[in-house]
Every structure is written in structure tokens, then in C-alpha cells.
Amino acid sequence: MLDSLMRTYARLPVSFERGEGPYLWDTEGNRYLDALGGIAVCALGHAHPAVTEAIRNQAGRLLHCSNLYRVPVQESLGERLSELTGNDAVFFCNSGAEANEAAIKLARLHASQRGIGDPAIMVMEGAFHGRTMATLTATGSRKARAGFEPLLPGFVRVPFGDLNAARRAASNTPGLIAVMVEPIQGEGGIVTPPAGYLKGLRELCDERDLLLICDEIQSGMGRTGQWLAASHEGVSADVTTLAKALGNGVPIGACLARGAAADVLQPGTHGSTFGGNPLASSAALAVLETIESEGLLNRASSLGQRIEQGLRDRLGEQPAVEAIRGSGLMIGIELREPCGVLVERALERGLLINVTAERVIRLLPPYILTDEQADEIADTVSALVLEFCGTGSK
Numbered sequence: 096m097l098d099s100l101m102r103t104y105a106r107l108p109v110s111f112e113r114g115e116g117p118y119l120w121d122t123e124g125n126r127y128l129d130a131l132g133g134i135a136v137c138a139l140g141h142a143h144p145a146v147t148e149a150i151r152n153q154a155g156r157l158l159h160c161s162n163l164y165r166v167p168v169q170e171s172l173g174e175r176l177s178e179l180t181g182n183d184a185v186f187f188c189n190s191g192a193e194a195n196e197a198a199i200k201l202a203r204l205h206a207s208q209r210g211i212g213d214p215a216i217m218v219m220e221g222a223f224h225g226r227t228m229a230t231l232t233a234t235g236s237r238k239a240r241a242g243f244e245p246l247l248p249g250f251v252r253v254p255f256g257d258l259n260a261a262r263r264a265a266s267n268t269p270g271l272i273a274v275m276v277e278p279i280q281g282e283g284g285i286v287t288p289p290a291g292y293l294k295g296l297r298e299l300c301d302e303r304d305l306l307l308i309c310d311e312i313q314s315g316m317g318r319t320g321q322w323l324a325a326s327h328e329g330v331s332a333d334v335t336t337l338a339k340a341l342g343n344g345v346p347i348g349a350c351l352a353r354g355a356a357a358d359v360l361q362p363g364t365h366g367s368t369f370g371g372n373p374l375a376s377s378a379a380l381a382v383l384e385t386i387e388s389e390g391l392l393n394r395a396s397s398l399g400q401r402i403e404q405g406l407r408d409r410l411g412e413q414p415a416v417e418a419i420r421g422s423g424l425m426i427g428i429e430l431r432e433p434c435g436v437l438v439e440r441a442l443e444r445g446l447l448i449n450v451t452a453e454r455v456i457r458l459l460p461p462y463i464l465t466d467e468q469a470d471e472i473a474d475t476v477s478a479l480v481l482e483f484c485g486t487g488s489k
């Protein structure tokens with residue numbers, strides 16, 4: 096019974112019982128092309144054999160043991176993830192919000208260790224960092240925060256993409272200890288900042304001895320064609336958070352750190368019962384290995400260009416289309432009016448998409464698409480938009 100669930104989600108009246116590659120099948124046997132991937136989670140598509148195999152093997156040996164013991168597969172995952180992303184150490188947890196909680200706690204502890212008593216973290220308008228109290232406070236949407244006051248103290252908010260505003264706020268905030276930012280805002284509407292923005296934040300953090308925290312929960316894990324979206328600007332954050340695609344559907348989050356930030360958390364300061372357990376770690380290790388062995392970073396990049404080009408060719412001149420933007424397989428099509436209805440219309444045509452920030456069609460497909468499947472996404476989305484704007488044939 097749907098009534099048995101708290102109504103945290105307005106659910107569409109469809110349920111899926113099976114997936115393979117970029118396809119899902121519903122309980123009536125209808126097939127859908129999945130251009131959402133469980134919101135940036137299923138980067139390798141559904142039922143990827145390497146991930147299934149890793150889960151199966153691990154489930155038959157050991158699902159869980161406490162972090163009171165050494166967990167070799169967690170250590171291997173930590174090492175691999177650190178190497179691939181240029182970090183020194185990792186804390187594993189079970190979700191994006193938890194990864195950001197770890198980052199926020201790390202930043203506060205770092206401040207307290209240096210005698211800063213009233214620390215503040217700079218966050219952005221339009222940001223999404225999760226639903227726990229601290230990450231909700233960091234989140235930009237007023238609607239998401241409403242009713243949950245009192246929120247946490249210690250956050251200052253500035254407009255996203257505005258380096259001068261960030262510099263001004265840094266000068267005006269004595270206890271500032273960190274800047275927390277999504278390299279590309281996901282829930283906020285696939286908002287890409289101006290070129291040089293992230294680099295500018297990095298310089299600001301260096302000048303003022305602040306930690307740069309990049310929330311790459313949606314943009315990371317190869318989605319933009321690099322392991323981390325920040326790498327496109329040659330920027331290394333001090334703290335980076337990952338989750339979503341890390342386990343391809345097995346819940347796992349990670350808070351990665353570099354340099355001095357990697358040594359802040361010590362026994363007793365933070366923890367997680369399930370974090371990095373053998374099952375989740377095995378799945379994530381298989382995800383990393385598959386992205387590497389199948390050359391999926393380059394593939395995400397070229398597929399993204401292909402879809403974006405297909406959209407531009409058909410929608411570029413449409414006055415109802417405000418912008419087509421993104422990076423790799425993180426693509427947004429911003430319309431001039433609210434277009435949430437397109438989600439259901441796409442569903443009727445066998446395509447799964449999302450609309451975020453009311454007016455932005457969001458595509459987060461898996462990296463394992465064929466060219467034909469990528470074209471199908473661009474074709475169907477374009478047709479839906481043209482109809483919606485009243486210029487396409489029905």
C-alpha cells in the first residue's frame with residue numbers, strides 16, 4: 096500500500112521490476128530508456144555484470160563486519176579512489192548527505208583545532224547538499240528549508256557563480272573556515288558557473304587559508320568526462336564528497352580529503368556503522384574498475400557532446416528554450432516556463448527524464464549508451480519540447 100509510506104515523494108504511477116543496460120521494464124512489461132539513471136546513480140546502467148558479480152561474490156562471503164576491524168576491500172577502495180581523484184584519505188558512509196555531514200564536521204573540527212571559536216562555512220544560493228539538518232542548512236532552496244527552523248548557525252550564503260560576492264563575503268566573515276560548492280549545480284538546474292569561477296574560489300581559499308569543499312555527489316564519478324568535475328578547471332579541492340554513482344545503486348558515500356584535511360578526523364570524532372562495509376565497498380570497487388577498463392570517462396564525454404549537439408540542432412533556435420547546458424552526461428535544457436508535465440509525457444513515450452528547478456529538463460543517463468540510444472534520447476526530448484512549445488507535430 097502506498098499509504099503505508101510517508102509521503103516524502105510524489106510518485107509516478109509506474110513501477111519497474113527489471114533493468115538491463117540503459118533499459119527498465121515496468122510491471123506490465125513495457126520497456127523504457129532510462130535517461131535519469133535513478134538520479135545520476137546507475138552510471139553503468141542496470142544489472143551491469145561486473146557489479147552484479149562483485150555483489151554476488153561478496154554476499155556469499157561476508158556482508159558486513161564492524162569498522163572496529165580492518166576491512167581489506169574498504170582499504171583497496173579507499174586507495175583506488177584516492178589515486179584516481181588525487182586525494183590522500185577517505186571516510187566512507189552511506190549517502191550523499193552523510194558525506195557532506197562528514198565534510199562539514201571535518202571543517203569545523205579543523206577550525207576548532209586551530210582555535211577558531213565561531214566558524215562559518217560559505218555556501219551558495221541554489222545549492223543542494225542533502226536533507227539532514229546541517230546539509231539542509233547548507234542547501235539553498237528556501238522551500239526545502241521551510242518549517243525546519245531553527246537551522247544550524249555557521250553558514251553564510253552567496254550567489255553561485257559570482258566570485259566578487261564570494262570575495263566580499265570572505266572579507267566580511269571573520270570566522271570563515273571553508274567554502275562549500277557544487278562545481279555544477281544539479282538539483283538547482285544543471286547550473287554551470289562562469290569559466291574560472293572554481294579556480295577563483297581555489298585562489299580565495301589559498302589566500303585566506305580556507306578549506307575548499309567540492310560536493311561532487313552528482314557531478315563526480317566520471318559523469319562530466321573526468322573523475323571529478325573540478326578537474327576541468329585544474330582545481331583540486333581540499334575535501335570532496337561523492338555518493339550517487341559510486342556504488343551504481345548500492346548505497347555508499349565518500350568524503351575524500353587531501354593534505355592536512357586528510358588527518359583531521361581521528362578515532363572518536365566521527366564514524367558510521369555501515370560505512371564502507373564489505374558489500375558496498377566491493378560494489379564500488381567494481382564500478383571504478385569498470386569505468387576504467389571500459390574507457391567510460393571518454394565515453395561519457397563524447398556521448399554528452401553527441402546528445403547536446405542533437406538537442407542544439409533541433410532546439411537551439413527555439414525562443415521557448417532559454418538554454419541548453421551542462422558537461423558530459425549532466426545535461427540541462429532550461430525552458431522559459433514550468434515544464435514538470437514533460438516527465439509524464441516522456442514516460443508515455445518510454446523515456447525516463449526529470450525536471451528540476453521547475454523549468455529545467457534534466458538528463459543524467461548512464462555512460463554505457465550506444466550512439467543510437469544517445470540519439471534516441473536527444474530525438475525524443477527534442478520532440479517533447481517542440482510539442483510543449485506548440486511548434487512540433489503531435
Ligand SMILES: *Cc1c(COP(=O)(O)O)cnc(C)c1O
Pocket residue numbers: 189190191192193195223224225226277281282310311312313314338339
Ligand atoms: C543527491 C545529492 C546530495 C544528497 O545525496 P543523498 O544520497 O540523497 O543524501 C547531495 N549533494 C548533491 C550535489 C546531490 O546531487
